[in-house]
Amino acid sequence: MAKENYRKINKARAIRRLVIWYKRNTAVTSIVDSAANSAATASNVAENVVSSAGSVVNTASNVAGNVVSSAGSVVNTASNVAGNVVSSAGSIAKNTLQPLVFDPLKRLQTSENSSGKDIINNSKRVWIAVDGMGGDHAPGPILEGCLDAIQRLPINIKFVGQIEKINVTAKKIGLSELMEKEIQNNRFELVASGSPIGMNEEATAVRKKKEASINVAMNLVKNNEAKAVYSAGNSGALMASAIFRIGRLKGIDRPAIGALFPTRDQSRPVLVLDVGANTDCKPNYLLQFALLGNIYAKDVLQIDSPKIGLLNIGEEDCKGNELSLQTFKLLSKEKDLNFLGNCEGRDVLSGEFDVVVCDGFTGNVLLKFLESVGGVLLDILKSELPRGRRGKVGSAFLKSNLLRIKKRLDHAEHGGALLLGVNGICVIGHGSSKSLSVVSALRLAHSAVNHDVMEHLIQLQKLPVLNS
Numbered sequence: 407m408a409k410e411n412y413r414k415i416n417k418a419r420a421i422r423r424l425v426i427w428y429k430r431n432t433a434v435t436s437i438v439d440s441a442a443n444s445a446a447t448a449s450n451v452a453e454n455v456v457s458s459a460g461s462v463v464n465t466a467s468n469v470a471g472n473v474v475s476s477a478g479s480v481v482n483t484a485s486n487v488a489g490n491v492v493s494s495a496g497s498i499a500k501n502t503l504q505p506l507v508f509d510p511l512k513r514l515q516t517s518e519n520s521s522g523k524d525i526i527n528n529s530k531r532v533w534i535a536v537d538g539m540g541g542d543h544a545p546g547p548i549l550e551g552c553l554d555a556i557q558r559l560p561i562n563i564k565f566v567g568q569i570e571k572i573n574v575t576a577k578k579i580g581l582s583e584l585m586e587k588e589i590q591n592n593r594f595e596l597v598a599s600g601s602p603i604g605m606n607e608e609a610t611a612v613r614k615k616k617e618a619s620i621n622v623a624m625n626l627v628k629n630n631e632a633k634a635v636y637s638a639g640n641s642g643a644l645m646a647s648a649i650f651r652i653g654r655l656k657g658i659d660r661p662a663i664g665a666l667f668p669t670r671d672q673s674r675p676v677l678v679l680d681v682g683a684n685t686d687c688k689p690n691y692l693l694q695f696a697l698l699g700n701i702y703a704k705d706v707l708q709i710d711s712p713k714i715g716l717l718n719i720g721e722e723d724c725k726g727n728e729l730s731l732q733t734f735k736l737l738s739k740e741k742d743l744n745f746l747g748n749c750e751g752r753d754v755l756s757g758e759f760d761v762v763v764c765d766g767f768t769g770n771v772l773l774k775f776l777e778s779v780g781g782v783l784l785d786i787l788k789s790e791l792p793r794g795r796r797g798k799v800g801s802a803f804l805k806s807n808l809l810r811i812k813k814r815l816d817h818a819e820h821g822g823a824l825l826l827g828v829n830g831i832c833v834i835g836h837g838s839s840k841s842l843s844v845v846s847a848l849r850l851a852h853s854a855v856n857h858d859v860m861e862h863l864i865q866l867q868k869l870p871v872l873n874s
Contacts, residue, residue: 528593530560531560531561531562531593532560532561532562532633532634532852532855532856533561533562533563533564533626533631533632533633534561534562534563534564534632534633534634534635534636534848534851534852534855535564535566535597535623535624535626535627535631535632535634535635535636536548536552536563536564536565536566536623536635536636536637536848537566537567537602537619537620537623537635537636537637537638537639537644538552538565538566538567538572538619539566539567539568539571539599539601539602539619539639540602540603540619540620540637540638540639540640540644540835541637541638541639541835541837541838541839542605542638542837542838543838543839543840544567544602544638544639545567545571545572545575546575546578546579547839547840547841547844548565548638548839548844549565549572549575549576549579549581549585550579550581550841550844551839551840551841551842551843551844551845551847551848552565552594552844552848553581553584553585553588553594554841554844554845555844555845555848555849556588556593556594558845558849559845559848559849559852560852561848561851561852562592562593562594562595563588563593563594563595563848564595564597564623564626564631564632565594565595565596565597566597566598566599566619566622566623566626567596567597567598567599567602567619568598568599568600568601568619569596569598572596597622597623597626598622599617599618599619599621599622599623600615600616600617600618600619600622601615601618602618602619602620602639603615603618603619603620603639603640603643604640605639605640605837607640607643608642609640609642609643609645609646610646611643612643612646612647612650613646613650618643618647619637619639620637620639620640620643620644620647621647621651623635623637624647624648624651624652624830624832625651627651627652627830627831627832628651628652628830633831633855634830634831634832634833634851634852634854634855635648635830635831635832635833635851636822636832636833636835636844636847636848636851637832637833637834637835638822638834638835638836638837638839638843638844638847639837641663641682641683641834644825644832644834645661645663645683645825645828648661648825648828648830648832649661649828652828652829652830653828653829654827654828654829655827655828655829655863655864655866655867656867657694657866657867657869658694658698658827659688659690659691659694660680660683660684660687660691660694660827661683661825661826661827661828662679662680662683662684662691662694662695662698662699662766662825662826662827663679663680663681663682663683663766663769663823663824663825663826663834664677664678664679664680664681664698664699664702664823664824664826665677665678665679665681665769665773665823666678666823667754667755667776668755669755669756669757670755670756670757671757674707674709674757674760675707676754676755676757676759676760676761676762677699677702677703677707677760677761677762678717678754678761678762678764678769678772678773679695679698679699679761679762679763679764679769679826680695680763680764680765680766680769681766681769681770681772681773681823682766682769682770682773683766683825684765684766685765685766685767685770686765686767687729687765687766688729689729689732689733689735689736690736691765692716692729692733692736692737692763692764692765693733693736693737693740694827695763695826696714696716696737696740696743696745696761696763697740697742697743697866697869698826698827698863698866699712699714699761699763699826700712700714700742700743700744700761701859701862701863701866702761702824702826702859703760703761704862705854705857705858705859705862706850706853706854706857706859707760709760711744712744712760712761713744713746713758713759713760713761714737714743714744714745714746714759714760714761714762714763715745715746715747715748715749715753715758715759715761715762715763716730716733716734716737716745716747716748716749716762716763716764717748717749717750717751717754717762717763717764717768717769717772718730718734718748718749718750719750720748720750721747721748721750722748723738723747723748725748726748729765730748733763734747734748737763742869746758746759749762751772754772822834822835822836822839822843822846822847822850822851824850824854824859826863829860830860831851831854831855831859831860833847833848833850833851833854835847
């Protein structure tokens with residue numbers, strides 16, 4: 407008897423602790439209560455339906471045996487209704503507890519669902535050349551991402567690399583059958599190349615290794631056999647290959663790498679460029695970056711009048727080094743830009759700007775810093791959660807929220823960055839890209855093709871400022 411009382415006391419204490427935790431976390435409690443009420447209401451409805459059906463059975467039993475048979479049908483129907491109601495309640499609870507996860511590239515996505523191929527019109531697919539040997543982990547993750555992207559997006563892939571190595575890797579990771587199937591469906595094609603440009607090699611190696619995978623992939627774009635090219639390999643080599651093979655746009659001195667950063671507004675990322683192509687810049691380079699970014703924001707991000715900012719150490723027009731001061735004057739005079747002035751580091755992710763311009767050295771430091779924020783922030787939040795039973799309960803409810811935070815800050819969700827200023831669509835992926843990053847990058851490439859970015863960039867060449 408004493409043991410039973412002891413268990414009751416402990417159970418009561420545990421319930422009180424849980425109630426206290428709920429009160430301290432009203433937001434979570436509100437969500438849970440909403441889901442519980444929805445499920446309880448549905449359960450009551452289901453119970454009433456079944457109860458009514460039971461009454462019909464009892465009444466029918468007193469009347470006649472043949473009516474009992476009919477009542478049995480009523481019971482079955484009632485049970486089905488009850489099941490449907492409970493199922494609906496489960497869906498309501500699930501939707502309440504698990505709100506939609508933000509996709510940083512949802513503006514870039516086309517209509518798609520889990521079946522993928524059932525809704526994609528093959529006649530509207532575009533060919534994209536992929537440097538299959540570029541990247542720290544190539545060709546495995548690159549191949550996996552490409553085969554996944556074919557299912558999700560209206561694209562075909564020309565996979566460039568060393569055929570024997572690709573086949574061995576495909577067999578090793580269990581993708582041989584899927585790869586052969588897509589080859590037979592004319593949605594995937596293997597294109598032979600020589601050895602790739604290593605991550606530690608100089609960009610000028612593209613001139614010596616003419617059959618390198620990035621050069622072969624770039625030639626496919628040059629010969630109009632593909633509409634875009636993607637590589638997670640040596641970014642300097644990709645830029646050099648693009649300049650040598652397809653050339654720069656007229657009036658553009660230096661191409662820039664533009665990367666999307668998340669902001670407070672989930673649906674409106676900010677484009678930062680340059681993030682690594684040009685470590686030493688001149689004022690007119692940054693003006694050209696702003697013009698390129700303006701076109702990108704209009705076409706891909708669908709912003710009518712993109713707000714342009716110049717990354718600087720202060721808002722005042724007198725702040726900054728000589729490069730910043732001279733660039734500010736050029737941007738202020740350009741009538742084709744909606745230039746809002748200087749953008750401090752704390753304002754980059756604020757959502758106040760759509761395009762932020764900076765030199766490649768500063769932009770690359772900013773990019774690499776942001777890549778670390780997601781993981782560090784998640785670790786900090788985890789360490790601050792209370793320990794013990796209360797901590798476990800709290801973690802269970804906050805897990806989806808923490809994962810969404812990481813998803814918004816994870817560079818893998820953004821996939822790649824566009825090389826703007828060359829005469830073709832080139833997407834640069836992170837060297838450590840995995841399959842998810844590849845899919846995101848290919849979505850970005852398709853979106854740029856689909857929105858006729860190159861057509862508008864070509865029109866940009868007619869501006870007087872680029873012909874002076």
